[in-house]
Structures are given as structure tokens and as C-alpha cells.
Amino acid sequence: MNAIEISSLTKSYDGFKLDNISFNVPQGSIMGFIGQNGAGKTTTIKLLLGLIKRDSGSIKMLGLDNIEHEQEVKSQIAAVFDDIPFHDQLNAAQLSTVLADVFLQWDKAVYSEYLDRFNLPKKKKIGQLSKGMRMKLQIAAALSHHAKLLIMDEATTGLDPVVRNEILDIFLEYLQDDRNSILLSSHITSDLEKIADSVTFIDKGKILLTGVKDDIVGSYGVIKCKKSELKDIDKKDIISTRISDFGAETLVADRKLCEKKYSGITIDGTTLEEIMLFYVRRDKGEWTS
Amino acid sequence: MKGMIKKEITLSKKQMLLTVSMFAVFTALCILVRLSMECGNIADDAELRDHLMDNLWVLRYLPFVVLAFSYNPSLTLYGDIESGFLRLCKTTSYSIRSLIGTKVIMLLIFETCVFAVNAVYIVILSLIGGDEGIFSSMAVLLKMTLFFCAVLLLILFFSTVTEKKKTFEVALTAVVTLSGMAFEPFLINKMEKYSGRTDIDVLDLLRLELAPALKYILPLCVLLFISGVLLNIFVGARLLERRDG
Numbered sequence: 001m002n003a004i005e006i007s008s009l010t011k012s013y014d015g016f017k018l019d020n021i022s023f024n025v026p027q028g029s030i031m032g033f034i035g036q037n038g039a040g041k042t043t044t045i046k047l048l049l050g051l052i053k054r055d056s057g058s059i060k061m062l063g064l065d066n067i068e069h070e071q072e073v074k075s076q077i078a079a080v081f082d083d084i085p086f087h088d089q090l091n092a093a094q095l096s097t098v099l100a101d102v103f104l105q106w107d108k109a110v111y112s113e114y115l116d117r118f119n120l121p122k123k124k125k126i127g128q129l130s131k132g133m134r135m136k137l138q139i140a141a142a143l144s145h146h147a148k149l150l151i152m153d154e155a156t157t158g159l160d161p162v163v164r165n166e167i168l169d170i171f172l173e174y175l176q177d178d179r180n181s182i183l184l185s186s187h188i189t190s191d192l193e194k195i196a197d198s199v200t201f202i203d204k205g206k207i208l209l210t211g212v213k214d215d216i217v218g219s220y221g222v223i224k225c226k227k228s229e230l231k232d233i234d235k236k237d238i239i240s241t242r243i244s245d246f247g248a249e250t251l252v253a254d255r256k257l258c259e260k261k262y263s264g265i266t267i268d269g270t271t272l273e274e275i276m277l278f279y280v281r282r283d284k285g286e287w288t289s
Numbered sequence: 290m291k292g293m294i295k296k297e298i299t300l301s302k303k304q305m306l307l308t309v310s311m312f313a314v315f316t317a318l319c320i321l322v323r324l325s326m327e328c329g330n331i332a333d334d335a336e337l338r339d340h341l342m343d344n345l346w347v348l349r350y351l352p353f354v355v356l357a358f359s360y361n362p363s364l365t366l367y368g369d370i371e372s373g374f375l376r377l378c379k380t381t382s383y384s385i386r387s388l389i390g391t392k393v394i395m396l397l398i399f400e401t402c403v404f405a406v407n408a409v410y411i412v413i414l415s416l417i418g419g420d421e422g423i424f425s426s427m428a429v430l431l432k433m434t435l436f437f438c439a440v441l442l443l444i445l446f447f448s449t450v451t452e453k454k455k456t457f458e459v460a461l462t463a464v465v466t467l468s469g470m471a472f473e474p475f476l477i478n479k480m481e482k483y484s485g486r487t488d489i490d491v492l493d494l495l496r497l498e499l500a501p502a503l504k505y506i507l508p509l510c511v512l513l514f515i516s517g518v519l520l521n522i523f524v525g526a527r528l529l530e531r532r533d534g
Contacts, residue, residue, distance in 0.1 A: 049379075049380045050379070050380070050532060051376065051379055051380070051532060051533065052532055052533045053532045053533075071382045072382075074380060074381050074382040075381070075382040077380070079377070079380040081373065081376075081377075083373060084373070085372060085373030085374050085376055085377035086372060086373075086374060086377075087296070087299075087300060087368055087369075087372045087374060088372070089299055089300055089302075090296065090299060094295065094296070094299060097291065097292035097295055097296075098292040098293060098295070098296045099292070100292050101290060101291070101292040101293050101383070101387075102292075102377075102378060102381050102383040103381060103383070104382060
């Protein structure tokens with residue numbers, strides 16, 4: 001079973017359209033949902049959480065339609081946002097009492113364990129905590145009601161590398177249970193390189209790539225050559241080309257094929273970040289950094 | 290519900306402390322004025338003393354007038370919206386109706402407590418002053434409490450309709466404006482009729498004029514109160530649950 005199944009999902013606003021997107025998040029895995037600012041990540045997540053109405057398409061979460069079985073779906077998911085959704089005047093201990101009313105399966109003992117693990121003060125007001133501590137508090141709350149699916153919208157943005165690493169380790173622990181899944185939207189591709197099993201890349205409201213992360217990263221390559229050698233590369237193979245004083249770097253989708261086709265030219269491996277950079281500039285064809 | 294009620298109290302703590310402090314200050318001032326009326330400066334000024342004695346009846350409602358504002362469900366709703374807590378609740382199976390219901394229940398509990406405090410105050414003042422108007426004062430207090438709750442519930446409903454920041458000021462302005470427009474012909478008429486008279490005389494004349502209608506005030510307040518509760522629970526909550534766009 002897939003934890004999330006999105007099929008032909010469309011949502012239009014003035015000046016933006018989430019255009020017929022489809023992708024799945026396999027159960028027991030973590031999917032990185034990447035794209036630059038304004039690509040449609042948050043809109044997709046809001047549609048998943050039922051915060052906005054979809055124009056067309058279907059969304060299934062944990063096998064159930066997210067609108068027809070809204071209460072049942074929501075009782076099994078946890079959302080984590082980039083800004084913490086708790087009152088500044090409360091402290092972590094008071095928050096537990098509040099969330100015990102909100103979440104059916106609130107586990108006070110688990111929450112307390114996470115507070116201790118994250119070294120979060122129980123009596124200090126949330127408004128007085130640092131950004132990293134507040135995010136850890138939000139994640140502690142999300143993990144304390146036995147949710148099967150975590151949906152995280154830019155949860156690690158703005159955090160220092162130490163805190164981000166700590167949080168990513170917690171996610172990996174969470175996935176030790178095969179029934180748990182995570183959809184993590186981010187534009188920090190290095191985090192996703194570390195922990196994601198699969199990625200979906202969205203740009204200007206359209207899905208450009210979706211699949212197993214290692215397969216995607218393994219299949220793409222960057223051809224490094226002189227500017228004069230560019231004309232020897234078939235335009236159909238080129239995603240886009242970065243021109244610099246030292247030469248040209250061209251992203252190709254099928255590295256193995258291009259290695260056979262263009263012998264003598266160096267084709268290096270690439271990263272999610274590079275794939276993203278080259279893709280968002282694909283309309284320009286050639287560009288300078 | 291226990292956690293949510295605790296949240297409401299925590300969010301209103303500052304306001305509650307402020308109004309209790311104000312009540313303590315006002316009470317102290319009233320005691321000082323009363324002492325002065327008996328054996329101070331005011332005792333020497335017969336006209337001022339008599340004027341104050343005629344107006345002492347308002348002190349019976351001092352606790353209500355000050356303490357009733359300690360809890361405002363609209364302000365805690367704004368806190369829920371601005372903090373993102375409402376958005377979080379919408380992503381869970383927690384019912385938004387329960388969220389609104391908690392605020393309504395908290396308002397009822399709180400205003401009942403204020404009513405009880407004021408009732409004790411009235412009894413004490415009556416025992417001290419030998420005033421025998423306890424029951425009529427309690428009746429007035431009950432009507433004031435119901436009416437005030439109805440107004441707060443109406444403002445809460447306006448807040449759910451718009452779900453935007455600063456709506457409290459807009460909602461309050463709307464309620465005051467609509468009330469003013471509704472009572473304007475009546476007020477202008479009375480101002481013309483009673484111009485030139487003292488305020489005590491005007492109040493007495495109004496009381497006599499409105500006496501036949503006074504029996505409808507309590508049922509009207511009860512009706513407004515119940516309407517406010519139902520409006521919020523069944524309509525306001527539904528509006529808050531709505532999906533954007």
C-alpha cells in the first residue's frame with residue numbers, strides 16, 4: 001500500500017496552477033518533495049491536509065480518500081509546519097495537556113521522553129525558546145500520538161546543521177516501524193540526499209521527476225566540456241547548460257546512454273541540488289551562474 | 290476539554306490579572322470616598338454628599354462592570370488563529386465545534402463566577418447599608434450578565450465569519466454601530482423630551498416610561514443569549530471549519 005497516492009491533482013489560483021500532478025509515497029519510506037520557492041510544495045501539502053479545496057483529482061492517504069474519510073485519515077497523520085503552531089504563552093508541560101484534547105492517541109509518556117531527549121525545558125514559555133527548540137518541540141508533539149504518516153512542510157528550513165542532523169536522525173528512527181511514512185518538503189536538498197528513499201521534484205506547478213532517489217541521481221549526469229564541443233551534443237539529450245569562463249556543464253537525463261554516445265567527453269555524477277538547478281533553468285537552455 | 294479550558298485561562302491570565310487589579314483599586318477608592326462622605330471632606334459638602342448618595346446604587350454592579358471583561362473568547366480565538374493553532378486543529382480529527390464550544394463553556398463558567406461575586410457584593414452592601422433592594426438588584430444583575438454574554442457571543446460569531454486579524458475591533462464597531470442605529474430614533478426622542486432635567490430625573494422618568502416593557506427584558510436577554518450560543522456552535526464553528534479557496 002502507498003501511504004499517499006496523488007492522482008491528476010489540480011488547483012488553480014490567480015497567477016499559479018498546480019497542474020495535473022501525480023505521485024505516490026510508498027509506505028514505510030521517506031519521500032523528499034523538492035522544488036524552489038513558489039513551485040507548489042506548500043499548495044500540494046495544504047491539499048493533502050484538507051486545508052484548501054482541490055479543483056480536480058484525487059488524494060488517498062493510508063488507502064483512504066482524504067475528504068470522504070477525513071476524520072479517519074486525520075486521526076492517523078501528523079503535520080509539521082515551518083512556523084510553530086502553538087501559543088507563545090504556553091510552556092511544553094501545558095502544551096501536553098492541550099494536545100491531549102486534540103489528539104485521540106496522545107501519549108504523554110512518549111512526549112515527555114522526547115522533551116528529555118531534546119533537552120527541552122518543560123516550564124519555559126514557548127515564546128522564549130529558540131527557533132531550533134521550537135521546531136524540536138513541534139516534532140516531539142508530532143511524534144507523540146502514534147501517527148502513521150508525517151507530513152512536513154519545510155520543517156528544517158532556518159535551522160542550524162546540528163539541529164537539522166538531530167531531527168533527521170529522529171526521522172530515521174521513526175521509520176524503523178515499516179508502517180510509518182514521511183513526506184518531507186524542502187528546498188535543502190542536502191538533507192534529502194541523506195535520508196530520502198524517493199524524491200519528487202516540482203517546478204512551476206508541474207511534476208518534473210518522481211522516483212527512487214538513488215535511481216534518479218544515478219541516471220543523471222553532468223557533461224563537462226569546452227564551449228566549442230557543445231555543438232557535438234544532441235539537443236534532445238540536454239536539460240540545460242551552465243556556461244562559465246572555464247567551459248560548459250550540461251545536465252543529461254540518461255548518463256549511461258550519453259557515455260556510449262559521446263565517448264571522450266567527461267560525464268560526472270550529480271546531486272539533487274544540481275539536478276534542481278539545471279532543471280529550473282531549462283527554459284533558458286544556456287545560462288551562467 | 291480540560292486542556293482546552295486551561296489554555297483559555299492561560300491565554301486570558303494577563304487580562305484577568307489586570308481587571309482584578311482594577312477592581313481592587315476601584316473598591317479601595319470607593320471605600321475611601323464612602324469614608325470621606327461620613328467623616329471627611331465630602332461630609333462637609335452637603336450638596337456633593339447628597340449627589341453621591343443618590344448615585345451610590347451603581348456601586349452594586351461595580352464587580353460586574355470591571356470583572357466581566359476579564360475573559361473574551363474572541364481574543365483567544367485570535368490567539369488561536371495568529372499562533373497557527375487553529376490551522377493545526379484543522380489538520381487533526383479534533384472538531385472545530387469543540388474548540389468553539391470550549392470558548393462558549395468557558396464564557397458561561399466565567400460570567401457565572403462574576404455574577405456570583407457581584408451577588409455576594411450586593412448582599413454585603415445591602416447588609417451594611419440596610420438597603421432592601423437585594424432581589425431587584427439581583428434581577429438587574431442577571432439581565433446584565435445575560436446581555437453581556439450575548440454581546441460577547443455575537444462578537445465571537447463575527448470573528449468566526451471573517452477569521453481575520455483585527456476583526457475584534459471591526460466586530461465591536463459593527464455591534465456598537467448597529468446598536469446605535471437601532472436605538473437612535475429612541476435616544477434622540479428621549480433627549481428632546483427630557484432636555485433640561487438632571488440625570489437622576491431622566492433615569493427615573495425613563496424607568497417609569499419603560500416599566501411596561503421591563504418584563505420583556507429578561508426573556509429577550511435569555512433569547513439573545515441562547516441565540517448567541519447556537520449561532521456559534523452550529524454556524525460559527527462550521528464557518529471556521531471551511532476550507533479556503
